[in-house]
Amino acid sequence: MSNLISIREAAALLGKPNVVFADVRFVLGQPDEGRRAYGEGHIPGAVFFDLNADLSGPKEQHGGGHPLPPLDAFARKLGAAGIGEETEVVVYDDQGGSIAARLWWTLKYLGHERVRLLAEGYSGWSDAGHPVTRELPAPVARTFVARVNEALLADVGRVQAAIGREGAVLIDARKPAHYTGEDTSKYAKAGHIPGAINRFWEAGSPGGFFQGAAAQKARFEDIPVDAEIIVYCGAGVTATPNVLALAEAGYPNVKLYVGSWSDWVSYGENPIATGNEETPRQA
Structure with missing residues (x-):
């Protein structure tokens, strides 16, 4: 199966049980911009993950600028966002996939295979006339079990x-x-x-x-x-x-x-x- 999904395919998944859309918009150098954009409008039901707060751990002497987050804590965040073992996840950003792919990879690293990236991004979705909303989701919590693939x-x-x-x-x-x-x-x-x-x-x-x-x-x-x-x-x-x-x-x-x-x-x-x-x- 492809790691990509088109807006047409993604639109067919809206509102379906066991599907979670994940908004990962983030602008490097403007750390609040992604969350602001999410608040202004997002795909209905989409949960938000922040590159700094959610997808990265604290910086130390070594490990680079965006080290992995503590995996147990991140697994709990995934579960709270409604992502469990059988959940299909659609990740998107508005930065050519550069941020959403980090969540795609992290899910793969944690053993979750059912994740795809929205190829056209958020702008492609909205420009095509698909629905957007400011309403915040209320995900049903699930249990996410990490199976790390080293x-x-x-x-x-x-x-x-x-x-x-x-x-x-x-x-x-x-x-x-x-x-x-x-x-x-x-x-x-x-x-x-x-x-x-x-x-x-x-x-x-x-x-x-x-x-x-x-x-x-x-x-x-x-x-x-x-x-x-x-x-x-x-x-x-x-x-x-x-x-x-x-x-x-x-x-x-x-x-x-x-x-x-x-x-x-x-x-x-x-x-x-x-x-x-x-x-x-x-x-």
Whole structure:
């Protein structure tokens, strides 16, 4: 089954039992904007998850800008939002999938397979004339049981071991100027993990419309399908749309480096590269 759902398919699920819509709108640098937008209008019945408050844990010396939340507490939040073992979840944002994909990945990591991302996003939904509301939902609480799938996660040690290793591919999802190190304004150190190639996440959702399998396969066609792929970004958020895109393209072994670049540079001994590395290393 696809990890994407169209607005036509999603509209057919409105009001059905055991379906939860999850609004994950968030604007990086404007932390209150997503919740404000949700209050102004959302898909009927949709619950809201905040990137900082719900999908991330507290920052520490290491772990990056958006570490995973405490899993027990997050499982309780999912249950309170009406998400149980058999619940079908439709996640959406208005940022090309870059935030909603973080919830998609986190649910997958916790063993919940029945989750799809609304390809056209909230604007696509509302522009098509589908209903929106300001009414807050009253979800029926369920029990969410986490079954963590560690195969979906990479930590700094796994990334260090992947550099130059045969069959391993590192993908940097940030914009090219951050990857090459030309833009030094955002991170403590500029550049990328040695050997990583650059696949800017926005290329997978031009105009905010998350593309399907054919388009995603074209983006990654130079990467062997049997490679062990580790994807990272700045803080473990905008890498997730690339993880979803790779899943759509049929890659079975894809991990998210949650700590990402902000974690990598927190270790003074970690190497840094600059410039372009166009070809996936299969040393």
